[in-house]
Amino acid sequence: MTPGAATNGRIDVTAERQSDLLRFATAGSVDDGKSTLIGRLLYETKQIFEDQLEHVEETSRKRGDSYVNLALLTDGLRAEREQGITIDVAYRYFATPRRKFIIADTPGHEQYTRNMVTGASTADLAIVLIDARKGVVEQSRRHAFIASLLRVPHVVFAINKMDLVDYDEAVFERIDEEVSGWANKLDFTDVTFIPVSALHGDNVVERSERMPWYEGPSLLYHLEHVHIGSDRNLIDARLPVQWVIRPMSDAHHDYRGYAGQIASGVFRPGDEIVVQPSGRQTRIRRIEVEGGTEIEEALPPLSVTLLLEDQVDVSRGDMICRAHNHPVPTRELDAMVCWMSDTPLQSRGRYALKHTTRNARAIVDDLRYRIDVNTLHRDEAATELGLNQIGRVALRTSTPLLVDEYRRNRTTGSFILIDEATNDTAGGGMIVGAEPSASELGDGVA
Amino acid sequence: MASVNYEISHLRALEAEAIHIMREVAAELENPVLLFSGGKDSLVLLQLALKAFRPGRFPFPIMHVDTGHNFPEVIEFRDRLVGQLGERLIVASVQDSIDAGRVKEETGPRASRNRLQTTPLLDAIEEHGFDAAFGGARRDEERARAKERVFSFRDDFGQWDPKAQRPELWSLYNGRVRKGEHVRVFPISNWTELDVWQYIAEEQLELPPIYFAHRREVFRRDGMLYAVSPFVELMAGEEAFETSVRYRTVGDMSCTGAVESTAGTLESVVNEIAATRITERGETRADDRVTEAAMEDRKREGYF
Numbered sequence A: 001m002t003p004g005a006a007t008n009g010r011i012d013v014t015a016e017r018q019s020d021l022l023r024f025a026t027a028g029s030v031d032d033g034k035s036t037l038i039g040r041l042l043y044e045t046k047q048i049f050e051d052q053l054e055h056v057e058e059t060s061r062k063r064g065d066s067y068v069n070l071a072l073l074t075d076g077l078r079a080e081r082e083q084g085i086t087i088d089v090a091y092r093y094f095a096t097p098r099r100k101f102i103i104a105d106t107p108g109h110e111q112y113t114r115n116m117v118t119g120a121s122t123a124d125l126a127i128v129l130i131d132a133r134k135g136v137v138e139q140s141r142r143h144a145f146i147a148s149l150l151r152v153p154h155v156v157f158a159i160n161k162m163d164l165v166d167y168d169e170a171v172f173e174r175i176d177e178e179v180s181g182w183a184n185k186l187d188f189t190d191v192t193f194i195p196v197s198a199l200h201g202d203n204v205v206e207r208s209e210r211m212p213w214y215e216g217p218s219l220l221y222h223l224e225h226v227h228i229g230s231d232r233n234l235i236d237a238r239l240p241v242q243w244v245i246r247p248m249s250d251a252h253h254d255y256r257g258y259a260g261q262i263a264s265g266v267f268r269p270g271d272e273i274v275v276q277p278s279g280r281q282t283r284i285r286r287i288e289v290e291g292g293t294e295i296e297e298a299l300p301p302l303s304v305t306l307l308l309e310d311q312v313d314v315s316r317g318d319m320i321c322r323a324h325n326h327p328v329p330t331r332e333l334d335a336m337v338c339w340m341s342d343t344p345l346q347s348r349g350r351y352a353l354k355h356t357t358r359n360a361r362a363i364v365d366d367l368r369y370r371i372d373v374n375t376l377h378r379d380e381a382a383t384e385l386g387l388n389q390i391g392r393v394a395l396r397t398s399t400p401l402l403v404d405e406y407r408r409n410r411t412t413g414s415f416i417l418i419d420e421a422t423n424d425t426a427g428g429g430m431i432v433g434a435e436p437s438a439s440e441l442g443d444g445v446a
Numbered sequence B: 001m002a003s004v005n006y007e008i009s010h011l012r013a014l015e016a017e018a019i020h021i022m023r024e025v026a027a028e029l030e031n032p033v034l035l036f037s038g039g040k041d042s043l044v045l046l047q048l049a050l051k052a053f054r055p056g057r058f059p060f061p062i063m064h065v066d067t068g069h070n071f072p073e074v075i076e077f078r079d080r081l082v083g084q085l086g087e088r089l090i091v092a093s094v095q096d097s098i099d100a101g102r103v104k105e106e107t108g109p110r111a112s113r114n115r116l117q118t119t120p121l122l123d124a125i126e127e128h129g130f131d132a133a134f135g136g137a138r139r140d141e142e143r144a145r146a147k148e149r150v151f152s153f154r155d156d157f158g159q160w161d162p163k164a165q166r167p168e169l170w171s172l173y174n175g176r177v178r179k180g181e182h183v184r185v186f187p188i189s190n191w192t193e194l195d196v197w198q199y200i201a202e203e204q205l206e207l208p209p210i211y212f213a214h215r216r217e218v219f220r221r222d223g224m225l226y227a228v229s230p231f232v233e234l235m236a237g238e239e240a241f242e243t244s245v246r247y248r249t250v251g252d253m254s255c256t257g258a259v260e261s262t263a264g265t266l267e268s269v270v271n272e273i274a275a276t277r278i279t280e281r282g283e284t285r286a287d288d289r290v291t292e293a294a295m296e297d298r299k300r301e302g303y304f
């Protein structure tokens, strides 16, 4: 295998090493080559089955394409087939012996900011495609902005169609410089530039001989090796209680298990914990998974059950934290909100709000500004947020929430707003400011 | 704790996500049900439910939509398993819907009861007032599913509208429904067929015997192998013969194809799957082959 080339091939099920999971979102303007790139990744990692390939060959023939159009592999619903475009987030899967990958394939239209926000919300990494001939366009900035807003830890700018610019280093350098210039302001933690040709496969799986000047890894190699283990917050222990297990059977008469998915931090038996918002303190007696098996350490994203030393009153919506590091309950939120509904968000608007496992009602106190996702200009005179618009919003909630800043905690820092008339999910929010959490120095403050 | 390396394998991450989803449904919906086919995906769902709710009972019953054309091995397996679990089983029967005149039996050699399942399913959902139904569908199965949400909203008629799906952000699921509406919930949306098999191997789950190679009387149709049974008529030129087969999915006997195989153990099955070049549905489900958009159409109508 050439250095920098990815481990191509199907999973060896008998392999000793366990693979981990990387979720990534792809964004690009229409025709930048996103579908072709994804099709190529799937094809080269041998995820494409014969019947799917036959289907694509046949469709390509029918359409009169002169080559097998790999982009058709990721083509979804009928309406889209008719229009020839992708209009909703689609999820794709592939795996190499090192990793399993979940792709949130998000369409790049202006109208579909909400799709990229959705895809980016769970992504470890975002690939922003840029057409080498066109260079940075308005949409590239928008995609980069959304990736940074959603705090996707790793961003790759894939400069595509290098074949159409003669694999010219100067073109790549120019785009790299331009993007780096404004991306600096976007507060990324890890940015990578890779020149590719999705159509011909250069630097997608293998490093391309046609771009000897490029010394970095192929795209797939990067996806396989990028270190995501430390992206998780392992400091602030947070378990939003989802479900209380109380069998009330003879065998488990006094059993009370507090079940949920670890949002962040690490819990161990013996840890002193506090249950918020009641503030009651006790210790962890036992941590269980699989309805009985004991484990010594619970860390994100595991779903576990905690058993506590004392009988304290705990119910869904409460949060189990460490005694000296926990959010203070607050009813005032300052958040960036991405709007996803046809009915605009307005000042004084009321919504249902879901944050971790807690439901509340929220009222919009103030729309501070609306942000132009292309220029990052702040419009403070804005009076509403329409579909696909993003703004800074002050909210007040009916009951206290246990929030952290989104930049510190993607799980306890995010919420959704629901239109109570239609039950639709109308917006997604990321908490910018909240009451400072009650961390004490020396106890897990990064 | 600077340099601790806490790696979580992809299967553990997928498992944790699925358990989280099941607990959300149990907590936020009034009256969920778990749809169980006896197939490997629904067995994985049961295992996940055990992990999510034991030592408590499941906060929902299990429901099987019985076409009446099942593999007898699967029914026997179902009854034994549910008995062991001590959970409640509801059987919604296609035969009852036919007898009640709610659906009409297809006729001819290509008749199948697969499509007919939609009516008894929706009837049972209405009769029991279920507002959430867990299913074992995966997004990798078929293209129409790739865009379906984990919480997939269904209107009063059980219909799915791919154009009006609720955005799904982070792990915040919106399961709000009005009376008469429900959500289909797919906890293993993000699993691939291989993930399912690897999980079954890791967890040592028992499967119905038809998943392993066995001798069976079959015939060939449209390039696929079907079991000879009282539920299918052979057409001119089709001949029954006996060979060693196994199944990749479990469905109606009349439309679930077998693959020739001698893989008799889980390990050898998983190895065969890993080397396969044809998708699960393309290989063994006649019902999806009829038209290109077959699956999408059935989903809109309220199929699984």
Ligand SMILES: Nc1nc2c(ncn2[C@@H]2O[C@H](COP(=O)(O)OP(=O)(O)O)[C@@H](O)[C@H]2O)c(=O)[nH]1
Residues within 6 Å of the ligand: A028, A029, A030, A031, A032, A033, A034, A035, A036, A037, A071, A160, A161, A162, A163, A164, A196, A197, A198, A199, A200
């Ligand atoms: N020459 C060249 N053409 C490409 C490349 N990648 C994509 N294309 C072509 O650009 C067009 C748009 O690609 P597609 O993948 O459908 O773009 P999408 O709209 O971003 O999904 C198609 O005609 C592709 O064949 C590339 O690397 N080089």
